[in-house]
Amino acid sequence: MKLLKLKRSLKEGWTVFIRNSWLSVATISVLFLSLYIVGSTLLIGMVARELVDNIEKNVNISVYFKPDVSEERINQIKDEIKKEGKVYSIDYISKDQALEKFSSENKDDPVIAGALKEIGENPLLSSLVIRANNQADYSRLAEEIENKYKDDINNINYGKNKDVIEKLDKITSSAKKVGLILGIVFVAIAILITFNTIRLSLFVRRKEFDIMRLVGASNLYIKAPSIFEGMFYGAFSSILAILAVVATAYTAMPMVIKGLITKDQIVKFYLNNLVFIGGVIFAVGLLIGIISSMIAIKKYLKA
Amino acid sequence: MPSIKFEKVEKIYSDNDFNALRNINLLIKQGEFVSVVGRSGAGKTTLTKLIYAGELPTKGDVYFGKKNTKDIKRKHLPYFRRNFGTVFQDFKLLPHKTVFENVAYALEVVGVSTKDILKEVPKILSMVDILEKSEEYPRQLSGGEQQKTALARALINRPKVIIADEPTGNLDPVSSQEIIKLLLKINDLGTTVVLATHDKDIVDKAGRRVVTLENGKVVSDQANGGYVI
Numbered sequence: 001m002k003l004l005k006l007k008r009s010l011k012e013g014w015t016v017f018i019r020n021s022w023l024s025v026a027t028i029s030v031l032f033l034s035l036y037i038v039g040s041t042l043l044i045g046m047v048a049r050e051l052v053d054n055i056e057k058n059v060n061i062s063v064y065f066k067p068d069v070s071e072e073r074i075n076q077i078k079d080e081i082k083k084e085g086k087v088y089s090i091d092y093i094s095k096d097q098a099l100e101k102f103s104s105e106n107k108d109d110p111v112i113a114g115a116l117k118e119i120g121e122n123p124l125l126s127s128l129v130i131r132a133n134n135q136a137d138y139s140r141l142a143e144e145i146e147n148k149y150k151d152d153i154n155n156i157n158y159g160k161n162k163d164v165i166e167k168l169d170k171i172t173s174s175a176k177k178v179g180l181i182l183g184i185v186f187v188a189i190a191i192l193i194t195f196n197t198i199r200l201s202l203f204v205r206r207k208e209f210d211i212m213r214l215v216g217a218s219n220l221y222i223k224a225p226s227i228f229e230g231m232f233y234g235a236f237s238s239i240l241a242i243l244a245v246v247a248t249a250y251t252a253m254p255m256v257i258k259g260l261i262t263k264d265q266i267v268k269f270y271l272n273n274l275v276f277i278g279g280v281i282f283a284v285g286l287l288i289g290i291i292s293s294m295i296a297i298k299k300y301l302k303a
Numbered sequence: 304m305p306s307i308k309f310e311k312v313e314k315i316y317s318d319n320d321f322n323a324l325r326n327i328n329l330l331i332k333q334g335e336f337v338s339v340v341g342r343s344g345a346g347k348t349t350l351t352k353l354i355y356a357g358e359l360p361t362k363g364d365v366y367f368g369k370k371n372t373k374d375i376k377r378k379h380l381p382y383f384r385r386n387f388g389t390v391f392q393d394f395k396l397l398p399h400k401t402v403f404e405n406v407a408y409a410l411e412v413v414g415v416s417t418k419d420i421l422k423e424v425p426k427i428l429s430m431v432d433i434l435e436k437s438e439e440y441p442r443q444l445s446g447g448e449q450q451k452t453a454l455a456r457a458l459i460n461r462p463k464v465i466i467a468d469e470p471t472g473n474l475d476p477v478s479s480q481e482i483i484k485l486l487l488k489i490n491d492l493g494t495t496v497v498l499a500t501h502d503k504d505i506v507d508k509a510g511r512r513v514v515t516l517e518n519g520k521v522v523s524d525q526a527n528g529g530y531v532i
Contacts, residue, residue: 008411019399211395214357215456216385217412219378 005221013228020201027197028237031285034190035241038183039281043245045179046277047253050269051260052172061132061142062157064125067095069152071126077149078128086141088131098124125154187284194288198230199296206300219301226297227290234289238282245281246274305368305386305463307331307354307495312363314349314519323349325519327363331497333463336490338506339499341516347499350516351468354497355387356380367464385413388457388465388494392472394449396441396456402428402448403437406456413460423459431455431485447478454485464495471502479505 017024065074071094078090093101099122106112116123130145132138142158202209212222249270254263261269309329315322324346331337339347352358353365356372365372367386375383389395396405403424410420428434431451441449450470457465467486471479483498483505490496490511500506506513515523 004416005411005414016399205399207395208397208399211397212408212412213381214384214389214395215409215412216381216460217408218381221381221412 006224009221009224010228012225013232016205016225017229017232020204023197023201023204024233027194027201027233028240030193030197031190031233031237031288032240032244034186034193034288035238035281035285036244037186038190038284039241039245039277040248041179041183041186042277042280043249043253045176046273047257047266047269048172048175051257052169054261054265059131059138061130061138061145063128063130063145063149064154064157065127065152066154067125069126073152074126074128077152081128081130081145084141084144086132086134086137088133089129090131091129093127093129095122095124095126098127187288191288191292194233195292195296198233198289198292199299201229202226202293202296202300209300222301223294223297227293230289230291230293231286232289233293234286235282237289238285241281241285242278245277249274305370306333307464307497308364308366309350309353310364310366312353312360312365314346314353314358315361323519324353324360327519327521329514329521329524331495333495334490334493336487336496336509336511337498338509338511338513339497339516340501340506340513342501345516346519347501347516348468349519351466351497351499354464354466355384355389381412385460386463388454388460388462390450390453390457390465390467390470392469394441394446394453394473396449396452398441401438401440402433402444402452402455405441405452406459409456409459424455427455427459430458432481445478446473447475447481450474450478450482451485454482458489458494462494464497465489467496467498467500469500469502470498471500471505476504480508483508 071092074092078092081087082090099116102124103113103116130141132141138158142156146153146156209222213219254266257266307330309327312324312327313322314324327350339350341347349358353360353372354367356365356375359365359373367383370383372383397408400408406424406427407420410423415423425434425437428437431454433448433451433455436444436448436452441452444452450473454470465486467482470482470486474482479502486496486498487509498505498509510527512527513523513525514521
């Protein structure tokens with residue numbers, strides 16, 4: 001019998017949801033917009049963090065050697081640096097490998113291809129690409145290498161990235177704070193508006209609750225359909241919001257972050273994280289719908 | 304069989320200090336048909352509400368069988384209400400439900416199986432002669448048809464008492480007669496009927512016990528009465 005009542009409540013909630021279509025549309029629109037804003041804030045925050053991680057991962061010290069330094073000498077230097085223990089990885093890139101990479105990266109650019117042909121010989125330098133274990137070690141490590149192997153080194157490439165990284169760090173940490181505050185504000189607004197819309201929808205039907213009680217319906221039996229109704233509001237708006245966030249992720253977002261990250265990387269990131277974002281939106285949507293209904297109906301079920 | 308008993312009942316509405324009922328002593332036996340008459344404001348509605356614990360007496364006691372309405376816990380109220388079928392001047396139908404669904408709702412809340420609902424509802428709808436309108440919504444019906452629907456809903460659970468508060472107040476004379484006929488028929492089947500009204504014609508037509516209220520007091524109680532005011 002409990003199951004029967006549950007089934008009936010669910011059906012009743014659905015019927016009210018469909019037959020009060022105007023109010024349902026209004027409630028869903030409001031909740032959808034709020035959830036979309038919350039979802040996009042989350043998306044932007046996560047993409048920003050991914051970008052910073054990605055750039056930080058690409059931070060390295062590139063040590064370019066003078067053309068006359070032999071491969072043996074470079075390997076010797078490599079081993080010496082490795083022994084210091086601060087490095088995470090150290091890779092030797094010969095001038096041939098460098099040329100190959102450079103040509104393949106620019107194969108679509110006829111000017112560069114032409115220029116390479118013009119020069120005839122390989123103009124690039126052999127290098128060591130060093131990644132440190134610790135972000136903080138980079139500047140000291142670069143300095144040490146520069147001093148120790150002054151005679152062999154043509155140039156060392158580190159300073160260029162340093163400013164960018166520090167700036168990005170600052171931006172993301174403040175963006176995180178702003179995003180968090182915005183997120184909380186929008187969730188609060190979403191709850192308030194949804195709560196009020198649901199309350200309005202219940203207010204319109206307040207006389208029906210009296211009738212139901214008169215006919216012998218228990219409070220729970222009156223309440224349950226409204227709670228399911230709230231659940232439907234939550235479910236439908238969060239599904240819409242998820243679709244909208246995914247659409248944003250695949251259309252607007254790539255335009256904004258163009259050049260900062262490759263397309264493959266962003267797609268992989270989405271595959272890993274959109275489910276999480278979707279889950280958060282769905283959970284928040286359902287909770288807002290159900291809780292708003294529960295609070296709102298309480299008012300109309302006194303005595 | 305539960306009877307309805309009023310003992311020295313006084314009702315004062317606290318929000319406006321209105322003394323709606325004064326020293327009411329009344330016994331309504333199971334199976335009786337009682338018309339409660341009086342002018343507007345005489346206390347008819349209050350008297351009916353006290354029966355199904357829609358209001359509680361300020362002083363005195365109202366019993367349904369052995370149960371004092373004062374002792375009913377709020378959460379048990381819906382179950383207590385199932386003893387009564389109620390019909391009102393404004394019908395009180397659920398606007399978003401069809402005739403069938405309105406009547407079925409009263410069965411759903413008590414947990415009757417869908418199979419039985421499909422069997423019982425058409426029966427009662429044909430008894431009050433509204434079966435052909437079962438898929439229509441209240442707004443598509445005439446007043447008389449809405450009241451028949453309300454009556455069908457009141458009857459579906461086979462209540463011990465039907466309480467009808469001005470059931471004909473919004474109806475034309477012909478529809479009014481139909482409703483009263485139905486109430487008499489229901490009463491013949493053993494259900495107590497308490498009918499509050501100020502419609503002289505229908506009281507005379509019923510020709511049963513008449514309790515007359517004036518300024519919250521019973522001024523006459525006749526076993527086979529007419530409308531005296």
